[in-house]
Amino acid sequence: MSVTKDFLTQVHQLYQQLQKHDAQQTDRLLRYRSIEPESAHLLGMLIRAQQAQKILEIGTSAGYSTLWLVEAAQSTAGRVTTIELDLERSLQARAYARQLQLDAYINLLTEDALIFLQQCSEQYDFILLDAERDAYTQYWPYLMQILKTKGGLLVVDNVLSHASDVEEFMHLVQENMQFTSVTLPVGAGLLLVTAH
């Protein structure tokens, strides 16, 4: 199943709408901070190439990235679990997914990612980490456990745009010989991590 023109038109309109909102907000935390479209497109391609079925997103916001993950999951018979702290944003993400008739493939959780990770006993083929960067070092021990050993892929956004924020996290990943990683200069900079 390929990405349809209709999907591209609708996500493009949503992206513009969310960007317009963000441009009017001075408080960073009130912005939706959607991933760049080229990054979102790449995530969808990676899911297709990997044939990922168990997909996790940490940091839903209004669900722009989620729509791309779910659109790809539809073609792999997969499912996306996405976590957001803010109820209003979760509800917004649900509404957009319904609008695009993709809600059947999403498990939308409104909770703190750290609590989710501490309690998680599942393994995921694909994980997108796009929340508050200062928490990533705390997440890493749990992410290591839940990323599928054979062929699992963790993608972290903003590693070039906010390099100093993720320095310690990047160091933890890079010094761990169980994993290999690469930074792609796509969008705000994507770190790709997989187990050896």
Ligand SMILES: C[S@@+](CC[C@H](N)C(=O)[O-])C[C@H]1O[C@@H](n2cnc3c(N)ncnc32)[C@H](O)[C@@H]1O
């Ligand atoms: C950069 S935005 C995510 C953007 C989204 N991935 C997209 O591209 O459309 C980060 C989101 O993470 C959420 N967040 C921050 N800390 C969190 C936490 N501890 N648990 C769950 N969500 C969190 C924020 O509320 C915010 O909506």
